[in-house]
Amino acid sequence: MMRDISLKIEQGQRINEQDALWLFQHAPLKALGRLANRVNLRKNGLAVFYNINRHINPTNICSLSCKFCAYSKKIGEEGSYAYEIDEMIAKAGEAVAQGATELHMVGGLHPRWNFQRYVDMIAAMHKAYPDVHLKAFTAVELDWMARKARKTIAEVMTELREAGLGSFPGGGAEIFHPEIRDQICDTKVSGEQWVDTHRTAHNLGMRSNCTMLYGHIESFEHRVDHMRRLRELQDETKGFNVFIPLAFQPFQNEMGINRYTFGADDLRTIAVARLYLDNFRHIKSYWVMLGQDIAQLALQFGANDLDGTVLEEKISRAAGGRAGMIMTRSNLESLIRRSGRIPVERTTLYEPIHDHDRQHMAPVAEETCSESIMERLEALETGGSLAPSELWQIASEAPFHKVSAALDASGQLALAAHSITESHVIELDNQSTPESVHHLVRKLLLESPCMDSNTRTLVIVLDTTLMTQANDLTPITAACHQAAPESQIVLRGISAAKLSAEKSCQKVTEHLANLRGSGLDILEESPTDQTMALEDKWQVMQSAKSADLTTVPALVLQSSGNVMNWSLWAEDVTNLRSRLSLDQTSFAVSFRVNRDATIMPSEYLKALALTRLSLPNHVQIWTPADGVPALSPNQGIGADQSQKSFVKLISTLSAFGSAGLGFVSRRDLSIEQIIEDIRASGVAPQLTCGRLNRQETPDAMRQRLERLRHVPDRIAVG
Numbered sequence: 160m161m162r163d164i165s166l167k168i169e170q171g172q173r174i175n176e177q178d179a180l181w182l183f184q185h186a187p188l189k190a191l192g193r194l195a196n197r198v199n200l201r202k203n204g205l206a207v208f209y210n211i212n213r214h215i216n217p218t219n220i221c222s223l224s225c226k227f228c229a230y231s232k233k234i235g236e237e238g239s240y241a242y243e244i245d246e247m248i249a250k251a252g253e254a255v256a257q258g259a260t261e262l263h264m265v266g267g268l269h270p271r272w273n274f275q276r277y278v279d280m281i282a283a284m285h286k287a288y289p290d291v292h293l294k295a296f297t298a299v300e301l302d303w304m305a306r307k308a309r310k311t312i313a314e315v316m317t318e319l320r321e322a323g324l325g326s327f328p329g330g331g332a333e334i335f336h337p338e339i340r341d342q343i344c345d346t347k348v349s350g351e352q353w354v355d356t357h358r359t360a361h362n363l364g365m366r367s368n369c370t371m372l373y374g375h376i377e378s379f380e381h382r383v384d385h386m387r388r389l390r391e392l393q394d395e396t397k398g399f400n401v402f403i404p405l406a407f408q409p410f411q412n413e414m415g416i417n418r419y420t421f422g423a424d425d426l427r428t429i430a431v432a433r434l435y436l437d438n439f440r441h442i443k444s445y446w447v448m449l450g451q452d453i454a455q456l457a458l459q460f461g462a463n464d465l466d467g468t469v470l471e472e473k474i475s476r477a478a479g480g481r482a483g484m485i486m487t488r489s490n491l492e493s494l495i496r497r498s499g500r501i502p503v504e505r506t507t508l509y510e511p512i513h514d515h516d517r518q519h520m521a522p523v524a525e526e527t528c529s530e531s532i533m534e535r536l537e538a539l540e541t542g543g544s545l546a547p548s549e550l551w552q553i554a555s556e557a558p559f560h561k562v563s564a565a566l567d568a569s570g571q572l573a574l575a576a577h578s579i580t581e582s583h584v585i586e587l588d589n590q591s592t593p594e595s596v597h598h599l600v601r602k603l604l605l606e607s608p609c610m611d612s613n614t615r616t617l618v619i620v621l622d623t624t625l626m627t628q629a630n631d632l633t634p635i636t637a638a639c640h641q642a643a644p645e646s647q648i649v650l651r652g653i654s655a656a657k658l659s660a661e662k663s664c665q666k667v668t669e670h671l672a673n674l675r676g677s678g679l680d681i682l683e684e685s686p687t688d689q690t691m692a693l694e695d696k697w698q699v700m701q702s703a704k705s706a707d708l709t710t711v712p713a714l715v716l717q718s719s720g721n722v723m724n725w726s727l728w729a730e731d732v733t734n735l736r737s738r739l740s741l742d743q744t745s746f747a748v749s750f751r752v753n754r755d756a757t758i759m760p761s762e763y764l765k766a767l768a769l770t771r772l773s774l775p776n777h778v779q780i781w782t783p784a785d786g787v788p789a790l791s792p793n794q795g796i797g798a799d800q801s802q803k804s805f806v807k808l809i810s811t812l813s814a815f816g817s818a819g820l821g822f823v824s825r826r827d828l829s830i831e832q833i834i835e836d837i838r839a840s841g842v843a844p845q846l847t848c849g850r851l852n853r854q855e856t857p858d859a860m861r862q863r864l865e866r867l868r869h870v871p872d873r874i875a876v877g
């Protein structure tokens with residue numbers, strides 16, 4: 160089916176609603192992304208748009224009570240506000256001083272404001288800043304004004320245009336289908352009225368945007384129905400500038416929904432929109448609702464616009480938006496550049512501000528790289544081994560989707576299950592004592608819901624990153640084991656294990672055997688072990704193996720300045736590969752990002768895929784949740800009540816080569832939420848305690864991996 164749909168698109172045919180539904184329900188994530196990316200490049204070239212704008216939400220007082228809305232208040236209610244026109248002009252002035260070319264204004268339906276109030280608002284803003292484009296009022300607000308003034312929608316629009324209004328934003332669309340609309344916003348204009356209002360605007364020669372609020376109670380069928388109505392109107396009028404999928408923000412709503420949309424679902428929605436809405440040139444990856452992480456990745460999945468600097472957006476913030484209220488020009492440009500694209504500042508109507516940027520909008524048939532890079536990528540695909548300099552070249556030059564295609568072609572992954580190892584990290588420091596660790600572990604066990612069931616055994620990770628002096632760790636592991644005899648114990652820190660041997664005046668092998676005897680199960684490399692000499696590190700790992708400890712080496716991504724350090728990655732992965740090829744007993748590598756590094760999600764997934772391609776088949780790659788990068792500042796009203804923003808990436812990991820979440824730190828994550836994320840990635844979640852793997856012989860593991868291969872990376876949400 161994927162091939163049929165690709166063929167249709169390649170031949171310039173339209174895909175239909177059944178196709179779009181299939182893409183939502185079944186398309187492999189990477190293949191879907193590749194197709195959407197190709198279509199976007201052919202329309203928009205390498206350019207990705209952003210603008211310098213400001214949102215001003217004139218009032219949160221609203222006569223309606225949509226069930227999903229955390230923003231609206233009633234008159235007199237605590238937190239309600241209504242700006243005077245002067246205040247709005249002052250706010251606009253701040254933005255104009257920073258180079259804003261657009262003001263975006265939408266708000267509640269204030270029961271005491273009449274139509275003239277809105278006309279005066281626009282006229283005053285236009286008078287103060289005649290060069291700034293005023294994009295204001297949703298179809299819902301326009302209907303409100305028309306009813307209050309007893310005018311037609313066309314009359315209202317014309318008067319607003321005469322006062323200085325430039326175009327209409329896309330809000331208020333939600334989900335058109337009455338099955339959903341009646342449940343979430345039954346007093347709002349109907350889907351038909353919304354479409355009619357925009358038809359009227361287009362017929363008057365005005366342009367508008369359109370949105371779809373997804374990730375609440377709607378099904379994929381409702382999303383396709385919504386997009387169908389937009390595509391039909393666009394066929395008729397060509398008046399829409401852009402389609403903007405709005406990811407539902409779940410804090411404070413009357414729908415009983417308390418989780419954010421899955422990252423894989425966000426990407427899928429952008430990609431299906433790009434493929435189905437073939438008469439739209441622009442698809443917006445709205446960072447305010449998606450978070451910076453998914454917004455950046457969406458640029459590989461068909462989106463060509465990030466929206467703008469925004470400044471003071473209140474609607475998503477009230478509903479738990481974690482992305483913060485502002486991005487600077489340089490933030491936006493950096494997200495775009497590090498996606499391999501060219502940032503182009505645009506006007507509201509999607510013209511480049513600078514004429515010389517037009518060249519970047521020229522259609523591109525495909526992102527290319529040199530033949531030698533392709534040959535090397537093919538060599539990797541078929542299990543060949545490359546020199547670090549060759550790997551470095553592939554990593555820094557091959558586009559994201561060339562790597563994703565190579566991973567698919569290699570048949571390397573395709574997992575039926577993604578393992579989750581529930582763990583709790585105890586950060587040891589110089590003051591840690593056996594008593595303090597024992598106390599912490601007992602407390603942990605009493606509080607931990609995962610000890611309720613026999614099948615779920617907690618893993619305790621003793622993390623040594625904060626230890627700056629040598630300490631004999633044997634009494635500490637013994638205390639941990641005594642407090643939790645059923646738990647598996649991981650020591651994170653190879654250099655700490657070595658220092659511990661020195662402190663107790665023992666040979667490393669002898670000391671590791673003692674640690675094993677005191678209850679330790681696994682020795683895991685920590686990011687701080689990167690500073691150890693390679694030979695020293697491997698020697699300790701070798702000794703750990705002789706002491707019957709399982710060892711988990713790490714691959715830690717680093718950045719230098721504001722760029723990903725691919726050369727370090729290439730060196731590290733080469734060392735790991737040669738080490739692991741000799742060593743058939745190591746079953747996993749922990750893949751993480753250095754705490755101080757800024758790694759973009761697209762770089763992280765590309766590195767993950769390349770690492771999967773570079774390491775021997777029998778080695779699993781674990782992506783510990785606390786080592787996944789997070790760009791979103793995770794600020795805002797719902798931030799501490801809800802999942803952290805990096806959780807968004809979890810549902811994308813298995814498609815790019817991760818076999819499991821390694822040792823999940825449970826401090827700010829709920830295992831139930833993670834299980835949902837794994838399901839959303841299309842593979843089955845599998846809770847393990849790590850021991851499962853220890854009992855497996857290398858042969859049995861190889862057979863298991865063989866069985867798991869060739870299962871497509873499907874999605875199963877909706």
Ligand code: V47
Pocket residue numbers: 227228229265297327328329330331332333368369370372403405406407408409445448466474475478
């Ligand atoms: O219509 C309300 C949505 C919209 C929530 O046209 C929510 O360029 C998510 O339309 N979670 C207003 N969304 C915002 C809007 C918009 C934003 C940016 C650019 C443009 C454009 C338009 O916000 C509302 C509603 O669909 N919304 N509550 C929520 N909890």
Ligand code: SF4
Pocket residue numbers: 221222223224225228229230231266267268299344347
């Ligand atoms: Fe009012 Fe808009 Fe909120 Fe609905 S979504 S309650 S119309 S502010």
